[in-house]
Amino acid sequence: MTILLLALLVGIGSFGAGLLGALTGLGGGIVVVPMLTILFHVDLRYAIGASLVSVIATSSGAAAAYVREGFTNVRVGIFLEVATTVGALVGAALAGVIPTSALAVLFGLVLLYTAYRSFQAPEEHVTTAPSHPWATRLRLNDAYPVAGAMRPYSVQGVPAGFGLMFVAGVLSALLGIGSGVVKVIAMDRTMKLPFKVSTTTSNFMIGVTAAASAGVYLHRGYIDPALAFPVMLGVLAGALLGARILTIAKTRSLRVLFTAVVVVLSVEMLYKGITGGL
């Protein structure tokens, strides 16, 4: 296959991934690595490098829209970024020593979990419980706009959330994904942030987390321009279009379609990982 043909096919695939990722809210980054490795037989390291770059593009593009809406909690974001960036650097160090087959199995499991989570409706919390003492000391408690008024919320489970964010950072670097699923568990389930605050703050953080390991991978040669450009441009174009047509698309059936794709890819990744075919 020539560089031109590969760029064309990878670009089309990445566009689809970005589009479906934006429409379903699951993020396209998670299917880029399996697509590149299974369909195009790309080495896992090149695939991770290209995927991380696309994760930064979509995260920063989407975050730009969210910041203006006033849901993002900058203190929570920057505090948890300590955990995710340390995690990302640890993950990048581990990536050099963990065998590819083990990474493929781990990827398969994360994909399966993402598929499972995609069928659970987000829960909206009543955050009247007293906040965690660390949250008070770190001044994490804030308010967010609901129907024109500011509704205050208090933050729970700060140490557990911080720990989960470290895990999210490690996974982001090891697998070249945004780890949005783990970030939402940490902020939504553990720290009990309102759903809108947790999703926007998480999106805000994904780019920073990915940038930490992308910098390291650049030096290791994981980011090859001929492969990274169709992935980055494709995913970005797909995500931008997805954000634009979000209101008119039938999200439910798309979600089922995207989840089916994720399940198929997870089975493939697990199979390849176990048989050592990657």
Place this chain on the structure above:
Amino acid sequence: MEQIVGRLLQVGVLVAAAVVLIGAVALLVQHGHQPADFRVFRGASSGLRSVDDIVRAAFSLDSRAIVQLGLVLLIATPVARVALTLVAFVVQRDRLYVAITALVLALLLYGLIWGRA
């Protein structure tokens, strides 16, 4: 401040994408007919791995380096966002968050400039 941050992210991504696109067109014209081989990991060539090498090669109009420069700009966008957040906390005289944000920024620069983990 929030407005500026949002704008910065948007502009950063768009500028990065434009540079990548220009480099990509040149790359396809120059190397498009060559066989693509990503099955076996060799790593991007050594001149495309550090920020200063990439900048130098991009200014001598090497198409791969132009794409790589766009990707570096993209990676730098969230780093710039953290730097702006640091400025905001300095202005607010929020010492605790100045320290926390400076730590995050240092970790990011460590990865991007020295490339060690």
